[in-house]
Amino acid sequence: xxxxxxxxxxxxxxxxxxxxxxxxxxxxxxxxxxxxxxxxxxxxxxxxxxxxxxxxxxxxxxxxxxxxxxxxxxxxxxxxxxxxxxxxxxxxxxxxxxxxxxxxxxxxxxxxxxxxxxxxxxxxxxxxxxxxxxxxxxxxxxxxxxxxxxxxxxxxxxxxxxxxxxxxxxxxxxxxxxxxxxxxxxxxxxxxxxxxxxxxxxxxxxxxxxxxxxxxxxxxxxxxxxxxxxxxxxxxxxxxxxxxxxxxxxxxxxxxxxxxxxxxxxxxxxxxxxxxxxxxxxxxxxxxxxxxxxxxxxxxxxxxxx
Amino acid sequence: xxxxxxxxxxxxxxxxxxxxxxxxxxxxxxxxxxxxxxxxxxxxxxxxxxxxxxxxxxxxxxxxxxxxxxxxxxxxxxxxxxxxxxxxxxxxxxxxxxxxxxxxxxxxxxxxxxxxxxxxxxxxxxxxxxxxxxxxxxxxxxxxxxxxxxxxxxxxxxxxxxxxxxxxxxxxxxxxxxxxxxxxxxxxxxxxxxxxxxxxxxxxxxxxxxxxxxxxxxxxxxxxxxxxxxxxxxxxxxxxxxxxxxxxxxxxxxxxxxxxxxxxxxxxxxxxxxxxxxxxxxxxxxxxxxxxxxxxxxxxxxxx
Numbered sequence: 001x002x003x004x005x006x007x008x009x010x011x012x013x014x015x016x017x018x019x020x021x022x023x024x025x026x027x028x029x030x031x032x033x034x035x036x037x038x039x040x041x042x043x044x045x046x047x048x049x050x051x052x053x054x055x056x057x058x059x060x061x062x063x064x065x066x067x068x069x070x071x072x073x074x075x076x077x078x079x080x081x082x083x084x085x086x087x088x089x090x091x092x093x094x095x096x097x098x099x100x101x102x103x104x105x106x107x108x109x110x111x112x113x114x115x116x117x118x119x120x121x122x123x124x125x126x127x128x129x130x131x132x133x134x135x136x137x138x139x140x141x142x143x144x145x146x147x148x149x150x151x152x153x154x155x156x157x158x159x160x161x162x163x164x165x166x167x168x169x170x171x172x173x174x175x176x177x178x179x180x181x182x183x184x185x186x187x188x189x190x191x192x193x194x195x196x197x198x199x200x201x202x203x204x205x206x207x208x209x210x211x212x213x214x215x216x217x218x219x220x221x222x223x224x225x226x227x228x229x230x231x232x233x234x235x236x237x238x239x240x241x242x243x244x245x246x247x248x249x250x251x252x253x254x255x256x257x258x259x260x261x262x263x264x265x266x267x268x269x270x271x272x273x274x275x276x277x278x279x280x281x282x283x284x285x286x287x288x289x290x291x292x293x294x295x296x297x298x299x300x301x302x303x304x305x306x
Numbered sequence: 307x308x309x310x311x312x313x314x315x316x317x318x319x320x321x322x323x324x325x326x327x328x329x330x331x332x333x334x335x336x337x338x339x340x341x342x343x344x345x346x347x348x349x350x351x352x353x354x355x356x357x358x359x360x361x362x363x364x365x366x367x368x369x370x371x372x373x374x375x376x377x378x379x380x381x382x383x384x385x386x387x388x389x390x391x392x393x394x395x396x397x398x399x400x401x402x403x404x405x406x407x408x409x410x411x412x413x414x415x416x417x418x419x420x421x422x423x424x425x426x427x428x429x430x431x432x433x434x435x436x437x438x439x440x441x442x443x444x445x446x447x448x449x450x451x452x453x454x455x456x457x458x459x460x461x462x463x464x465x466x467x468x469x470x471x472x473x474x475x476x477x478x479x480x481x482x483x484x485x486x487x488x489x490x491x492x493x494x495x496x497x498x499x500x501x502x503x504x505x506x507x508x509x510x511x512x513x514x515x516x517x518x519x520x521x522x523x524x525x526x527x528x529x530x531x532x533x534x535x536x537x538x539x540x541x542x543x544x545x546x547x548x549x550x551x552x553x554x555x556x557x558x559x560x561x562x563x564x565x566x567x568x569x570x571x572x573x574x575x576x577x578x579x580x581x582x583x584x585x586x587x588x589x590x591x592x593x594x595x596x597x598x599x600x601x602x603x604x605x606x607x608x609x610x
Contacts, residue, residue, distance in 0.1 A: 004354075006416045011455045014597060017405045019432070020427075020432050021431035021432045021434070022411070022429075022430040022431070023425075023428045023430050023431050023509065024427035024431055024432075025429065025431075025508075025509050026425035026430070026431035026434065026509075027431050027432070027433070028426075028431030029421040029422060029424060029425035029429065030417040030422045030425045030437055031433075032421070032422070032428065032479070033418050033419070033421070033437075033479055033484060034437060034440075036418070036478055036479045037440060037444060039475075040452070040454065040456070040475065040476050040478070041444050041447055043456075043459075044455035045447060045451065045452065045453075046456070047455040047459070048451050048452065049457075051455065052452070056458075058458075060464055082549060095366060097471050099401065104573045108346065109346070109350050110342045111476060112346045112347050112350075113347060115343060116343065116344070116347055119347075119410060121307060121596065122351070122352070123347055123351055124596070125353050125593055126350075126351040126354050127350065127351070127354055128592065128594070128599070129355065129358060129589055129593075130354055130358075132534050132588045132589065132591075132592045133358075133538070133585045134536075134537065134538035134540070134584050134585060134588065134589055135538065135557050136538075136540050136554075136556045136557075136563070136581070136584060137361075137559070137580075137581035137582075137584040138357060138361075138581070138585070139563070140361065140559070140563060140574075140577040140578055140580070141360055141361040141578060141581060142357065143358065143489070143563070143574070144360070144361075144364055144370070144372075144578065145357065145572045147372070147374055147574075150372050151360070151372050151373075151374070151376070151377070152309040154372055154373050154374055154463070155374060160533035182353070182354070185454065186354070186355075188479050209483070216337055224599070225594035239448055242448065242450065243450050244514060245540075246540045246560075246575075247543065249560075249564070250460045250560055250563055250564060253564065254564075255544065264450070265450050265541075267355050267543075268453060268454060268572070270543075272453075272454045272457070273457060273545060278454050278457070278458055281453075281454045282455065285450050285451045285453065285454060285565050286451065288448075288451070289448055289450070290449055291449045292448060302510070
């Protein structure tokens with residue numbers, strides 16, 4: 001190609017390049033995804049916040065109805081509703097049990113698995129089987145195991161709680177928290193396993209050189225080295241916990257007994273869909289998300305400070 | 307070689323840090339530590355697997371036996387519970403609904419997710435940075451905030467209740483999948499792409515005949531991860547479907563548990579039979595393809 005033709009070609013092309021980038025076809029490639037994000041995330045996100053500040057109700061499609069701005073009224077309704085307050089209290093109990101248990105068990109099992117020589121494949125699969133199974137399916141077997149005359153109570157004999165686990169006001173939420181820990185643990189073990197495999201061998205060697213025993217090595221080498229993974233595990237477990245719906249809906253028959261295991265998302269379903277107050281439900285959602293963000297920020301501060 | 311699939315480094319990942327075993331400490335002999343570790347691991351495996359075993363034998367017994375001796379069934383196993391649950395919820399129809407829901411999500415995710423992941427990793431165009439920031443942002447928006455507006459829009463405004471489209475729409479393109487695709491396309495060597503471009507290949511052709519074959523293992527991981535989302539999802543299809551013949555299996559089984567089970571002859575048996583049918587496809591897929599479900603992929607997918 002001669003020098004001349006290159007120069008004449010490059011002129012307009014360079015202008016296009018600065019305007020659209022070197023591969024404008026990329027815009028075409030991402031268009032379906034961007035449209036999807038706009039329709040399913042961005043717009044509903046704004047809609048949720050808008051709805052929570054307006055008197056929103058279901059109307060016939062196409063009907064033009066007035067939906068006046070009501071300020072913080074929906075939030076007032078939510079915060080003075082004892083059932084909603086109870087559900088937020090319940091989720092705090094849930095998180096206090098679920099998150100530390102998840103972090104400790106996942107890290108211990110991942111560390112043991114990382115050092116295991118035989119049966120690693122079998123163990124890895126065994127650990128994530130509950131994670132890949134539908135909640136609805138495993139809820140079925142937990143209902144069976146934890147029913148009043150179920151296997152767990154026959155095993156405990158006279159120590160069995162009365163009323164039984166899922167119908168006991170003070171045990172229903174903790175049982176759900178343990179169920180979710182069991183169900184999700186495999187995923188968090190895999191996260192920790194990835195983090196453990198990135199720890200340089202030299203760290204273990206120098207710990208051994210200093211005469212550190214296994215517990216000491218675990219505490220002063222492994223725990224600090226996986227700290228970023230711990231932040232992630234805590235935040236993801238908090239988000240999963242705040243999304244709790246299927247378990248109280250099915251395990252405790254809709255958040256019973258007496259709302260002792262109702263979750264905020266369950267209340268959103270009851271208020272928004274069953275009772276037709278989507279504006280109140282949207283306000284619960286906004287408060288819940290603000291709560292999750294605050295908890296995550298505080299946790300991150302606590303875990304990552306030195 | 308780097309051109310080999312990017313996971314080769316993962317597959318041969320550093321195994322157990324062997325030094326940890328050899329550096330025996332004075333307090334605890336290595337063998338005893340090994341025994342303790344094996345005990346913890348086996349106890350863990352038992353706790354994770356036992357409910358599945360119990361689910362299976364419970365689904366095969368005519369009478370529920372919740373005593374300790376009932377853990378080992380003594381003959382007379384039956385498939386009665388399966389026909390009981392099949393009579394109550396029409397398993398075939400529910401499985402087809404689950405399959406269409408899951409298949410739709412997989413199709414949209416693979417087609418549009420690959421295009422987006424490739425563009426974000428390999429193409430330079432205006433707005434790329436903004437879109438990538440959006441991808442990160444979406445991963446932290448919790449579904450519960452979108453739940454009510456999506457319900458209002460899809461069920462009330464667009465009239466998509468009891469339709470496959472309404473079920474699929476909120477999950478259509480899995481953002482984690484877009485993210486994993488991008489990570490894997492980023493790991494491919496630059497020279498490969500410049501060479502193909504000099505040869506005059508269009509981007510779609512480069513994606514199809516060069517990039518995708520090289521990230522095939524990542525594709526499998528992503529498909530597995532994406533599969534369990536819609537297959538196991540309960541809340542959204544539960545909100546969208548009211549007609550029994552449109553409900554995926556997770557929803558019809560849940561309705562059986564909360565409404566019908568109390569009146570059945572052996573309610574737990576039927577519930578457990580339905581649970582086995584719902585659990586089997588996911589469990590079988592993950593056991594069969596366990597090699598493709600690698601830790602580092604998820605790590606990179608979630609961490610960035």
